[in-house]
Amino acid sequence: MTEMLSQLRRIAQDRTLSFKQKEHALAVEAENMLPYVLLDTETRAALDARIICDMYEGNAPYKPRYVLPDYEVVLKNGSAYLELPKPETLDEAINTLQIAYHHVPSVTGMPVFIGHLDALLLPFCDGASDDELYRKIKLFWRYIDRVLPDAFLHADIGPTDNRVARAILRADAELKQVAPNLTFLYDPEVSGEAMLRLCTDNIIACSKPHIANHPIHREVFNEPGYAIVSCYNALPLRGGAASLARVNLKKVAEASANEADFFDVQLPRYVNLNARLMRARIDYLFRQSGFFDGNFLVEEGWIDRDRFTAMFGIFAMAEAVNHLQDLAGRPGRYGHDAVANALGHRISAQLADLVAREPMDHVWRGFAMLHAQAGLSSDAGTTPGVRIPYGSEPDPVSHVQALLPHHRHYLSGVSEILTLDETVRANPEAVFQLAKGALQLGFREFTANIAGNDLVRVTGFMIRLSDIRLYNAAKGSRVNTTALGAEAADTVHILDRKPRVVGLELMAGSGV
Amino acid sequence: MSDGVVAVSKFLAWSVVDGPGNRFVLFLQGCNYRCVTCHNPHTIGVCSDCGACVAVCPSGALTKAGRKVVHDPSVCIACDSCLAACPTRANPMVRRLTVDDVLDLLRRNAPFLNGLTVSGGEATLQLGFLIDLFTAIRAAPDLAHLTLFIDSNGHLPAEGWHKVLPLTDGVMLDIKAFDPERHRRLTGADNDLSLASAKLLAGAGKLYELRFLLIPGETDRPEEIAALAALARDLGPETRLRLNAFQHHGVRGPAANWSPMPRDGVEAAAVTLKAAGIAEVATPSVWLP
Numbered sequence: 001m002t003e004m005l006s007q008l009r010r011i012a013q014d015r016t017l018s019f020k021q022k023e024h025a026l027a028v029e030a031e032n033m034l035p036y037v038l039l040d041t042e043t044r045a046a047l048d049a050r051i052i053c054d055m056y057e058g059n060a061p062y063k064p065r066y067v068l069p070d071y072e073v074v075l076k077n078g079s080a081y082l083e084l085p086k087p088e089t090l091d092e093a094i095n096t097l098q099i100a101y102h103h104v105p106s107v108t109g110m111p112v113f114i115g116h117l118d119a120l121l122l123p124f125c126d127g128a129s130d131d132e133l134y135r136k137i138k139l140f141w142r143y144i145d146r147v148l149p150d151a152f153l154h155a156d157i158g159p160t161d162n163r164v165a166r167a168i169l170r171a172d173a174e175l176k177q178v179a180p181n182l183t184f185l186y187d188p189e190v191s192g193e194a195m196l197r198l199c200t201d202n203i204i205a206c207s208k209p210h211i212a213n214h215p216i217h218r219e220v221f222n223e224p225g226y227a228i229v230s231c232y233n234a235l236p237l238r239g240g241a242a243s244l245a246r247v248n249l250k251k252v253a254e255a256s257a258n259e260a261d262f263f264d265v266q267l268p269r270y271v272n273l274n275a276r277l278m279r280a281r282i283d284y285l286f287r288q289s290g291f292f293d294g295n296f297l298v299e300e301g302w303i304d305r306d307r308f309t310a311m312f313g314i315f316a317m318a319e320a321v322n323h324l325q326d327l328a329g330r331p332g333r334y335g336h337d338a339v340a341n342a343l344g345h346r347i348s349a350q351l352a353d354l355v356a357r358e359p360m361d362h363v364w365r366g367f368a369m370l371h372a373q374a375g376l377s378s379d380a381g382t383t384p385g386v387r388i389p390y391g392s393e394p395d396p397v398s399h400v401q402a403l404l405p406h407h408r409h410y411l412s413g414v415s416e417i418l419t420l421d422e423t424v425r426a427n428p429e430a431v432f433q434l435a436k437g438a439l440q441l442g443f444r445e446f447t448a449n450i451a452g453n454d455l456v457r458v459t460g461f462m463i464r465l466s467d468i469r470l471y472n473a474a475k476g477s478r479v480n481t482t483a484l485g486a487e488a489a490d491t492v493h494i495l496d497r498k499p500r501v502v503g504l505e506l507m508a509g510s511g512v
Numbered sequence: 513m514s515d516g517v518v519a520v521s522k523f524l525a526w527s528v529v530d531g532p533g534n535r536f537v538l539f540l541q542g543c544n545y546r547c548v549t550c551h552n553p554h555t556i557g558v559c560s561d562c563g564a565c566v567a568v569c570p571s572g573a574l575t576k577a578g579r580k581v582v583h584d585p586s587v588c589i590a591c592d593s594c595l596a597a598c599p600t601r602a603n604p605m606v607r608r609l610t611v612d613d614v615l616d617l618l619r620r621n622a623p624f625l626n627g628l629t630v631s632g633g634e635a636t637l638q639l640g641f642l643i644d645l646f647t648a649i650r651a652a653p654d655l656a657h658l659t660l661f662i663d664s665n666g667h668l669p670a671e672g673w674h675k676v677l678p679l680t681d682g683v684m685l686d687i688k689a690f691d692p693e694r695h696r697r698l699t700g701a702d703n704d705l706s707l708a709s710a711k712l713l714a715g716a717g718k719l720y721e722l723r724f725l726l727i728p729g730e731t732d733r734p735e736e737i738a739a740l741a742a743l744a745r746d747l748g749p750e751t752r753l754r755l756n757a758f759q760h761h762g763v764r765g766p767a768a769n770w771s772p773m774p775r776d777g778v779e780a781a782a783v784t785l786k787a788a789g790i791a792e793v794a795t796p797s798v799w800l801p
Contacts, residue, residue, distance in 0.1 A: 395526035397534070397624045423528050426797045429626060430534035434526075437623035 004033065024109045031058040037284040043276045051251040052274040054281065055107075055244050055313075055376065061281050062289040063105040065311070068227050069302040070238040071115040074100050075123075081296035090124040090133075094140050101148060103297070110150040113229040113240075114180055118157045118164035125163060134167045138175065141168075145177040152230040155180040159187035159214045161195040169198055173205040182209040183228040185217070186439060193436070200431040203448050204424065210415070211446040213439050220411050231374045232415040232445055236364055239307020241412070243281045246313030246373045247274050249320035249347070250382050259324050259343075267347070268354055271312075275358035278310050278368060286362040309364040311412050312355045313373030316382035317344055318389050335388030335402050344386065345405040352409040369412035387416055396420060396448075400438045407444045418448040425450065518641040519606045521555045521633060525621045531661040531684065531720060533626025536618055540641075541606045543634040544667050546700035547688065549727055549770075551762040554595040555633040557602035565594035565604045574604055601764075611645050618655055627659035627681070636668040639676060646679035661720060665699075666706030666713075673712055682720030683713050684754075689731050690739035698730065707743070714747035721794075722751055726773045726781060727758040737781050741788035754794040755781060 011017065011025045036059045039047065046052045057065060075093055078086040082103065087093040097115060104111035125133060144153065157165040172182055184199045199211055212228050220226070225237050235241050252270050256262035285291060292298050292305045321334040321344045332340040355370050372385030383389045386406045393399050396418045407414055424431055435446045519541035527537045543556045550556065561581045566574045573588035574581060581604050594604050618628060628649070630642060642662070649655050659681040666685045687706055689695040695703035713719040724740055726732045744751045757773035782793045
């Protein structure tokens with residue numbers, strides 16, 4: 001109890017957290033004073049050993065991890081609960097969305113998805129000139145960054161090349177804000193190469209947008225489709241993800257006597273235990289928390305309780321492969337050696353197969369979706385998802401080639417961060433060709449940082465390097481995710497990333 | 513005709529500084545210049561199988577099989593001890609590739625590539641191989657999107673260019689110095705061929721970029737800059753000029769003690785060249801701290 005109280009006091013008296021940030025941290029602590037959802041002993045032991053991990057989502061899941069409302073509902077019908085009439089003009093539509101965002105729960109306390117903005121706003125743009133549209137988007141963007149300053153907050157645009165998407169890309173490159181994060185859903189048949197080029201030019205300007213391989217994602221989801229949210233999670237629209245739990249592949253490898261033991265015994269065992277953990281947490285959300293009962297989001301059709309998936313996360317693929325290579329006496333390292341890479345691909349295939357044998361109640365389509373999880377800022381000695389360890393990445397082309405075969409297995413998301421050196425600024429055609437090649441060969445998502453950008457991607461979310469410097473000087477930051485970035489920079493050395501950028505994740509209990 | 517095999521010092525599937533877009537780059541071994549300021553001196557010589565490198569190799573990647581030095585890349589730890597020990601400025605890690613080997617490498621990376629750049633060493637020393645390679649690429653429908661570039665010091669007579677230019681999209685040409693005596697001192701060769709090459713390439717519409725290395729007290733002198741401006745004007749107002757700055761990276765011998773080229777000197781030269789009517793003058797996009 002004394003320890004708990006001193007933790008609460010530490011939060012209450014922290015000099016760097018804002019009032020809002022303290023309120024959220026205190027709420028997380030309060031939830032965790034409740035007993036943990038009921039687990040069997042074996043699952044509990046694996047969780048305590050952190051071989052499986054609940055992302056510190058909280059002891060009593062009372063809201064889904066990620067909620068992806070179908071905002072078209074409120075734009076078409078208005079909302080009886082929120083006493084909002086159906087919007088008729090562009091101003092009214094943007095205003096309606098701004099209000100809607102405040103009623104969308106998530107694990108971070110801020111919405112992780114703010115809509116397919118071009119599709120939502122295009123019907124309201126007939127009377128607006130391009131210049132008017134651009135100015136309104138700029139104000140909208142300023143509102144999002146200042147009022148909802150969380151880099152997990154994600155907007156989607158595309159796949160068509162349209163006025164709203166172009167206005168958003170123009171404003172985004174100009175403002176270089178942390179929020180919102182942005183994904184363009186690219187479809188070579190629909191979007192056109194001019195739009196892809198605009199996206200890669202924006203990446204050079206501000207490391208955004210992330211480019212999703214729309215045809216590959218689309219075929220995974222039924223109507224009304226999907227969205228890319230938070231740290232590049234692909235999830236059912238009008239639903240989301242009830243929970244995310246993950247397996248530490250490094251620890252599974254360390255618990256294995258050899259490669260055969262890993263594949264035949266330990267990996268199946270820990271996949272099963274992680275599934276048990278997920279079932280217990282999801283059961284609590286659906287049957288005990290009351291989240292879906294009397295919730296206007298459900299009643300008005302913004303979300304559908306049958307469209308929440310479960311994200312089956314894995315991380316530390318690199319360390320697992322290298323450990324198994326050591327056990328077998330093979331020198332090749334993950335990301336650089338064909339044998340090591342092939343071993344990794346085999347692990348991913350086995351994971352997909354095992355996850356497809358773990359049915360789950362309440363979950364969209366009855367099974368979890370495999371996810372290459374991007375990490376927590378407290379992870380030390382492990383590499384996010386299936387990525388290649390920071391500082392040892394090969395050139396971007398070899399990097400994409402090494403990881404490509406993993407991608408088809410990770411239906412709810414897998415992302416690499418390709419760090420490109422500053423010289424590409426003088427050669428934007430190269431970034432375009434790299435993105436085009438990666439997407440053409442089946443990369444699910446293309447993400448790149450240019451070294452030297454102040455705005456950089458920390459696994460999935462964006463931070464400003466100058467914010468980290470300020471935060472470390474104990475001045476605090478307006479933006480939620482800076483605390484995570486600073487913690488990760490210290491703990492997992494993300495800024496060692498070649499040439500000098502990113503790759504971590506969130507603070508325990510708060511984020512993606 | 514070539515004998516079908518070429519010594520490759522190194523190849524890259526990702527380069528953004530060797531022409532437009534992302535380029536596959538082949539660095540061919542062997543050069544006809546002996547530049548004292550060379551940043552890659554290990555590409556100059558050709559291995560004589562003397563074995564000096566075998567003695568210093570810490571990983572056992574280099575061995576002697578009969579009279580030949582043999583390199584095993586699967587054991588190599590890329591420490592470059594062999595390069596430092598080589599008396600002929602060669603590279604025992606070179607790989608011998610055929611035209612088919614190169615086509616295979618290109619095919620494996622084709623979706624990511626805008627083109628191929630053959631550099632060196634001096635690429636045109638292997639003219640027969642270049643012609644065979646470019647001919648094969650032009651005949652391959654799946655590689656049709658690749659543009660073909662050569663990075664050269666221009667030390668090639670006109671008849672050589674006439675053979676390879678019909679297959680080539682662009683040439684990046686290095687002029688090392690304008691004063692003939694200075695050129696000989698810096699490179700060990702005369703500059704009349706490379707100056708003639710500049711005119712020939714520009715006339716054929718194949719001069720993608722003219723490159724000039726600024727060395728303090730040598731090529732940054734007013735008379736050198738003035739001669740560069742005169743040449744560029746002569747070649748046409750659309751000539752792209754790239755100024756590079758002498759640095760110590762890789763340099764061996766006395767030039768390692770010369771001053772590196774300062775940023776303000778490069779920028780001053782760029783201003784002078786632009787004032788002389790050269791429209792496009794590129795300077796290094798990254799400066800080392």
